[in-house]
Amino acid sequence: MKEIIGFTPEQWEYGTPEVEMDQFVRVKGQPDKIIAEVRGWGWLSKKGNEAAAKEQDANGHLLAAAPELYAECKSLLRQRDALKTLSDLQEKLLACYRTGKNPGSIIDKLREAKAVLAAIEAPEKEKKT
Numbered sequence: 001m002k003e004i005i006g007f008t009p010e011q012w013e014y015g016t017p018e019v020e021m022d023q024f025v026r027v028k029g030q031p032d033k034i035i036a037e038v039r040g041w042g043w044l045s046k047k048g049n050e051a052a053a054k055e056q057d058a059n060g061h062l063l064a065a066a067p068e069l070y071a072e073c074k075s076l077l078r079q080r081d082a083l084k085t086l087s088d089l090q091e092k093l094l095a096c097y098r099t100g101k102n103p104g105s106i107i108d109k110l111r112e113a114k115a116v117l118a119a120i121e122a123p124e125k126e127k128k129t
Contacts, residue, residue: 013027
């Protein structure tokens with residue numbers, strides 16, 4: 001996944017309850033800090049029907065979730081990389097066991113990889129509680 005640099009890092013929200021037909025994605029709690037204007041099929045068709053408005057709202061909420069979705073994707077990729085490292089080290093350990101070689105440095109790397117995985121999982125557990 002390509003690293004994205006330069007987007008507004010705060011939480012975003014779509015629409016404002018006090019503004020009818022609000023079509024803006026803003027920084028949460030900062031109504032003057034507009035990220036994007038949502039003009040979906042509903043807006044462009046000017047039909048004003050309920051289905052068009054629902055689609056546009058869904059698009060706006062999806063856009064507003066972008067920073068959180070991006071952070072979750074980065075976290076999943078870090079977990080995947082840590083698990084791949086653990087799997088590779090496990091294979092090397094098994095090879096040492098089968099051949100009788102000293103696995104000392106591999107065990108150290110395995111401990112490091114486990115520590116990385118534990119550090120990644122700790123914030124995930126805190127979010128769920």
